[in-house]
Amino acid sequence: MSHAQRLRQRIEDEIVSGELALGSRLDENQLAARFGVSRTPIREALLQLAATGLVQTKPRRGAIVSAPEPHLLLAMFEAMAEIEAACGRLAARRLVPEDAEALQAALAGCTAAMAEADTESYYAENYVFHTVVYRASRNAFLADQALSLHRRLAPYRRLQLRVRQRLPQSLAEHEAIVAAIVAGNEAGAAEALRSHVIVQGDRFTDLVAGLRASNAA
Amino acid sequence: MSHAQRLRQRIEDEIVSGELALGSRLDENQLAARFGVSRTPIREALLQLAATGLVQTKPRRGAIVSAPEPHLLLAMFEAMAEIEAACGRLAARRLVPEDAEALQAALAGCTAAMAEADTESYYAENYVFHTVVYRASRNAFLADQALSLHRRLAPYRRLQLRVRQRLPQSLAEHEAIVAAIVAGNEAGAAEALRSHVIVQGDRFTDLVAGLRASNAA
DNA sequence: TCAACAGCGCTTGTATGCAAGAAAAACCGT
């Protein structure tokens, strides 16, 4: 793989994991020096990230890590909810034993992390769980889109899980999702995933509050 | 706007409109000579198109216009159907008079093009119609995703409309979609759009047949 | 005659150099 591709992954990981703060500036010279390459592959990496929406570029003013306005963020979560609902619907219709086992295993992972009250670990298991649902849709393109959007929203999801009592609720919702998919209940699976992902009411308030706190830091 | 951005749009348009055939090679030197710029902005444009999936790049082997396998193409249409269904659901829930008027106007445009049996014109009006539905979802992000995917599938949609008797059927489906949205029937609007967009049964056969014909040419 | 290998050429990938534009700092006038 080329330098540019490696750098793209590396920078993407740093954004998703939160090492690079939202809104922070991505200086080409600085990144080039840090990774020991010239500006060219850095530029190529940043342009690709810009095309996927993870960073924003203003002409002649460089790139910053995307920090969408709350209303757009809400729209992104709504879109995520719809896409995950679609994955759930398809998964419920097409479930094969292999995917059923994967779902149960992912659910068990979440349960274990929850039992230890380990937020970081739950965060990781939650990621696995959703990935399994995407794959169970047996639609490679939709699964890809879902995963890409999931990663893009990862920094905010991390904020959300900090809210007290969100973990047990999240786990209960996961159980309902698996139950619906395994039962072949298309509408139920879609609705369970939609309401699991969507951000509204108290959760929206929590999210915005978390954003402000993280911006202030 | 920068050269690279202009070139990206230009090349994207040529792909979407079919001027650049599916699978054709995109030689950097050739494009640079054609547009009178150096390879640098061409590369940047191609990389951005690669990130959105419109072109594929193999390391050390340049870029070609994406020509997905039939099974992936089918998955893309399925994903498109789900996303459009989501737009329709949200539109039915949120419809404002302004969007209602836009929908009726777009429908009238389709009817007019249909009356003149002008495939090219219907193709254009069809694009407008779907765009209006996306916007009526009042979710800027989802609308963006939908539009981007729509453009990516444009070359294949063009093939589809060539099938005899597809135009009147398409128009009838548009009417049902508008009726459901205006009536505030969320489930109905979603289902109408899903079945309008999805490719299955005879339509899948037609699509694959069209692909083969266009590849042979 | 066919297959395999080596050399060559062409293309991509990266580095560097240069110009234009925007932010920041300094200077001048009031």
Add this chain to the structure above:
DNA sequence: ACGGTTTTTCTTGCATACAAGCGCTGTTGA
């Protein structure tokens, strides 16, 4: 002293130069 303007500097955006793979072709051997 403060506001506006100018200049300076720093960054991006493009061009050019260079290096490194991969494919192709020509040749050679069986």
